[in-house]
Every structure is written in structure tokens, then in C-alpha cells.
Amino acid sequence: MKFNRPTVEVATAQKLLLRHVKELEAERVPLLQSFGRTLAEDVRATHPVPHFVKSGMDGYAVRAADIQGATPEQPAVLRVNQLIPCGAVPALPIGPGEAARIMTGAMLPDGADTVVMFEMTEERVVEKNDTGDTVPVNATSTNAMNTNATSTNATSTNATSMNATSNVNHVQETYAFIFKEVPLGRNVSQIGEEMSEGELLLERGRTIQAGEAALLATFGFSTVPVVRRPRVAILTTGSELLAVEDPLQPGKIRNSNRVMLAALVESAGAEVMALQSVPDDVDQARTIVRDWMTRADVVLTSGGVSVGDFDIMADLLDTWDGNLLFQKVEMRPGSVTSAAVRQGVFLCALSGNPGACFVGFELFVRPVLHALQARRNVLPAPFTARLRGDYPKANIYARYLRAKTTFADGMIYVEPAGQDRSSVTVSIKESDCLIVIPPGGGVSDGDLVTALRLPTAL
């Protein structure tokens, strides 16, 4: 059985796996702990944004009709009847000839329809004497204003008293001189302008990053429904493997796949629940694998899937009593990658060669882990790019070549990341995509090739 196993294409193997995915249940976590998690529900706007008519500038809320034709020579002069800080509810409406001093983000008073930014205005305090004549007492450019605004609870103040320097016979009033006409509605955000009530903002399956978190905060999600993280047991086979802390011994190497897989599993939003070595004994291995399959969502193994005498994962799968999905994939590296399902739990048996193990993870395991979390577009996204360098080698199977993407002059280039034999670990760290070399002939410098994006930061 180890030899001449039936083969499946990569796409078929992926379908066989994804067909068995049941999305995991939801749980609620605090918003600040939800980053990187996957949203379990659609999120719709529960109110319009903004939910009140809002100033987009620091300036004066006015009636557009009052400032028509205003110029530096012929300014519109409006009586300032209040100051509206952010968070306040305006105390007064704006009547004809009136304006409100208003801050960015503050609620527009009734009657106002337009905001003129401070830079186009000047504020002047004017004294009214008993006869009703007005006498300017000073001209205060807002550019140099110091309002000594200290109260966070200030809602609005009548500008008449705001600058009063109590004089029995005189009343001071504040006027805004508007030096430029601006169109109706300028610098005003209407209700629902950014988001309408009921609008779908975030779909189930979306990963929560900064932008999503900001939206969740806007709509009051102090806790967030997220999909439970898949639990993954990582088992490694091979009696040549030393623990990382062990001194080197002849013929033995340190277990690097275990750590690599742990990093990959975590980068897929899943949780490593176990790291265990499996002895070169089929019966013991079967007991260990089965045991973890009662507790994990995915059991990942590395090594033991080839044709060697101690390749116990191959032997174990030959006698699998669950659903054996595939034991050989038409790909290099990692053709021996195997997968099985038992009672809804996945067993993904990856090659022990670090490069093949990495490719197997990205093509088969990450999609499963993402799908379990209800993410969308779980398969690595293909794109077309120009090859840098030649790859003359012909293959029987499609080859997935670890490579690096570069951009130049609006074009995308992909270049193999150094050595690419399956045993070579060093190129994994330089890879952000896999070039797909189809079965048959090689490819040459400048050829358009298909590559698959890896989620590594580009």
C-alpha cells in the first residue's frame, strides 16, 4: 500500500477536506481581546452614522442664506448666540442673522444648515449702548482666540453673556464676520451619511483587525461574538528528532517541524493544544492519534508518511477505520501528504521534510483551519506574475515553489526563494507565495506564471 497509492490532484484533495468542515460554534470575547479572531455573526448598523447632524469643522454654524455673497470687503455679520462643544446638545436654534460657534463633531443646532470654518471668519465683540447703537470694542481674530475652555460639561452658553464684562448700561454681544460665501451644506455631515441604519457592515467570517474593531466599538460591541479557535494537536514522528534544548548527536537533528507547525497553526488563528512525539510503533501511534482526535478539531502529524520501513503514519492510514481522504497528492514537494477524517475530526499527515511540511500546511491545513472558523476564501489566492529567473526542471507533478513577490513599475514579479528542495528550511522564511509550476515542462525568466499568496506579511 505504501507504494502505488492512488493519487489525487491538489484541488481535489482540497475539496475532499473542505467538504467535511463543520464551522465551529460561537463564543463571546471582550472587544479588546477579539483582534485576530473571526466574527461569528453579521454586524449591521444598529443606528445611522452619524446619528445626528454634525459639524465637520471648527467654525460657525450658519444659515447658508445669510452668507450669500459674503466677501472680505462685504462680510456677512451674524450674531453668535452660543458655543457648541462636542458632545453637547445645542441650547438654542439658529434664527436669521444668527450663528453658533461650533466644534468639529458637535451637533448642529436647529435652523443651521452650513458650517464656515474659522479660517474664513473673524469674531468681534460689540458693545450695545442704551440707545441700541452698536460700538465695536475689540476685534478678535479667531486665529488668536483663547477661549479658556476648561469645562468638559459645558453644553452651550449664550454668547451674549459669554464675553460679558458687566457694565450696567452696556451689553456686549459677539458677532461672527464671515468673509466668504460657502455652499449650502458645506462642512455638515447629515444623518446616516457614513452608514445607514441596517446596513451590513461586517460579515460573519471576517477577521477582526483595526478597521473592524473600530466599527464594533461604534456599535457598542463591548463583547464580540467570535468563532471558537480550532484546537490542534501537533504530533511529530521520527526517532532521529531531538528536543530543541538537547545537544546535537550524530545522526540526529533537532525537531524543527514541531515549532514551525506551532507558529503556522497560531498564524491561522487556531490554538495549539498539544505538542507530542509519537514513537515508531503503529499501535502506539494509533492510540495516541485516536486519543487526540477525541479532544482536538485537527490532529496534525509530521513525518512517517513515506515509503520507509518506519513510516508508521502510512501504515496507520493503510488500516484507517474512519474516512481516508487521500494518501498521495499530485504535487511536489509533499506528494505523500495524507488526510483522513473520523467523527468530524481531521487527521492531516504532513511530510517530515520541512519544505514539504510547510507547503502541505499552506495548501491543506490552513484552508481547513480557516474554514472551521467560518472564514471566506480559505484557499490560497492565485495571481499571475512574471517569473524572475529560470526554472528549467520538468516535473511529473505540479511543483509548488517557495518564492518571493516583488513589485516594480506596476508589475508583479515572483522569484524562487533560493534553494527549494523539500528538505531545505532556510527558504521558508523568505517566502510569501508559492509559484505553481505545472506538470511537464519548465518555465523561463519573464514567463507569466501562477502563484499562490501566502498570508505572510508581504
Add this chain to the structure above:
Amino acid sequence: MKFNRPTVEVATAQKLLLRHVKELEAERVPLLQSFGRTLAEDVRATHPVPHFVKSGMDGYAVRAADIQGATPEQPAVLRVNQLIPCGAVPALPIGPGEAARIMTGAMLPDGADTVVMFEMTEERVVEKNDTGDTVPVNATSTNAMNTNATSTNATSTNATSMNATSNVNHVQETYAFIFKEVPLGRNVSQIGEEMSEGELLLERGRTIQAGEAALLATFGFSTVPVVRRPRVAILTTGSELLAVEDPLQPGKIRNSNRVMLAALVESAGAEVMALQSVPDDVDQARTIVRDWMTRADVVLTSGGVSVGDFDIMADLLDTWDGNLLFQKVEMRPGSVTSAAVRQGVFLCALSGNPGACFVGFELFVRPVLHALQARRNVLPAPFTARLRGDYPKANIYARYLRAKTTFADGMIYVEPAGQDRSSVTVSIKESDCLIVIPPGGGVSDGDLVTALRLPTAL
């Protein structure tokens, strides 16, 4: 001072900030907790990889000279003198006419120089009688072999006794029939073939992901020297801000910048040490900011930097007693973005508008956080792409437009992510780059534009 502030270009502002960065100290963390952290030291290969001559296949270790001219009709017949599992030290050398059954990754025995994969061979047990004649007792294709290999401690066994079925007058011996000549050295990994001793593998400042973790494991780093995470205090200003859990009120909005900044800070590898609201009072704000600056590496504020009456961060910076780096940047959105340094600690005062806050973080704060961690290439990487859609609007300042990258037919396209006014939160989640629209004219569909990559997964 709030008006007519001197402006600096974005690149100048970035330089002013980065000039003050002192990389943080190193600390050691367990390898399994080092993912996403930044390496504090160069890592060189402390031994060659492989550190012994190794088989790259399951097959027979042979002397190439012995299999010259082998064909299916005229196979080379070699006496199998041992089985070499992975992790074992071979018990015997290979003499002329001999072969070792060897597993992938196992140590090559002395005398052998080439490995022939099982698929090109057949193993046969032969009985020698008293006269010395050989009589084949069976022909066991390795394709169907069952070696019952159960002992993980097996080092090597003499094949003569391995398959012995005790007969006083007869001795059984195992022979490998090699049906194909393979070139000298095939399927053998030489010492240092992947990595030479002393080779620089990972540089200080590199982020530890799966590939890096595998290399660290290979060289025995059970703990890893990493740069300490920057500690960031996030302070938000604005009396219109409600807590996420608060019910909505007229004129007020929930504090979304705090959560967005927390997500961004964490995505930059830094640690959020405080989330605090700052009242609209300059003296109280100064006390709070100063207090956090004695404990944090970076104090981030959002809001209060514009020309409004309650823009206390602007007032605070006007009377700053440390090093004021800039108070206005030639950019949209976020021209009011400000920064200062005091005793080596950064104060980055971002706009309160979500879009401007996001852009300010990516252009100025993330580079500082990355540089504090000794990362390289900390500024967002520029690339050239074709614009999808028109952007006719002319600007005085350069505009940083949140946008989405797409690939098609080997070309890179960038498309503005919906609405881009600075107050619009919804487009942040769709952005993976910022299109840079230079000051002056607009740009049109199909134009080559410069964009900056954001670290969001593409």
C-alpha cells in the same frame, strides 16, 4: 499658535521622529512564545546543516561504482549488510558489492556515496548452501515489503541474520537488485549542503514567524533573545466620547479610536499599557500625559489637535517643555498630526477623525514602534501601481488615500476603498495600502501612481 503652524513634509516628519529612536533592550522568551517578536541578535549556524552525510530517500546506500550500467535486464546485485533507520549511527561500512537499506534522513554509512530509491530496486532473500552456491528462496518486492519495524531504538542489524530462518546447513542473505544506474551522489545530502557553519541565518530586527522559528529550533534556541515590546499608553480626548458599553446619547458617539489604536499598536508588536480618557483641560491633560511619559515608550493621543476651542492637545504642545518635533504635516487627512519627545519618550498626537487617526498611525507611529524593536525598513514600502477609477480632486497637500490592491494579469492595481473623507471609518477595514496623490492635480483611471503598503494581510 493653533493657526498658521509651520508645516513639514511627511518624509521630514518621519525623519524627525526616527532620529530620536533608541532601540529597546533585549530579553529572552521561550521559543514557543517568540512568534511575532523581533529577534535581538544575529543568529548564525552553530553547526553545518546537515551535520552528517544523509540519505535524501528511502532506498539503498551504495557505492556508485557498483551500479554502473545497471538495467532491469542486467541489475546490479548487492548484498544488504544492514538496515539504517533515522537517528541511528551505521554499524558497518559499505564495502564493494554491498549496500545498506537506508531511510530518508538517516546517516550514510562509510563507503557509500549514492542512494538508490526503493522504487528502482527489489530486495530478495537468498539461501546459501554448504557448497557456497546461492539459491533464491523468494523474491520480495520492496513495494510490498513488511519489515515489522517496531523498535525505535534499532540502530542497525546485519541483514544476514535479520531475515534468518535458522537452518543449520543454510545461511540466508538479503540482496538488493538495482535496476537503474544513478549518478554518483544522487539522493545524498552532504555536510553543510543546506547551511554552512557560521553562516548568517537571521539578522537582528527580523520578526519571528514560522520559517525563523524552524531555524531557531534547528540551532537549539529553546529560548530566544528578542527586543522588548514597546509599551504604549493610548489616551483619547473629547467630551463627546462614550465608552463602548454606554447607550447612545444625542450629540455623543462611542469611542472607536481607542479600540482601533489598540488593535494597531498590537499589530505593530507593541503592548498597550493604558487606555485612558483625558478631560478637556490643558493642565489636567498635561499631568496625565507627563505621568504616562515616565512609564511608557510611546504615548499616543487621539483628538484635540485641531483649531477648536477644546483642542487641548494643541494647547499642551504650544507650551511643550520637551522637544517639539512638528505640529502640522503637509498631508491630508491628518495635517494636524503632531509629535514631541521628552526624555527619550515619544508623544504622538493623532487626529480624532478615525481616517486621519489611522493614516497618522501608519505613517508615523508604526514606524516608531517598529524602529524601537530594531526592525528594518520601518517606513511603509512604496510601490507603483495603476489607479482604478479617477481621483480628480486637487489638493494643497499630498493626500493619502485608503485603498485596496488587486492583481490582474501580472499587473498591480489600486482602487480607493470607498469614501475617503477623514471621518469615515468604514473604509479602513478594506484598505491594504495608501495611494499617495501628490499636491496639485488629480489623477485618472489607468495612471501610474505611488502607493504605500500597509501591513494588513493582502
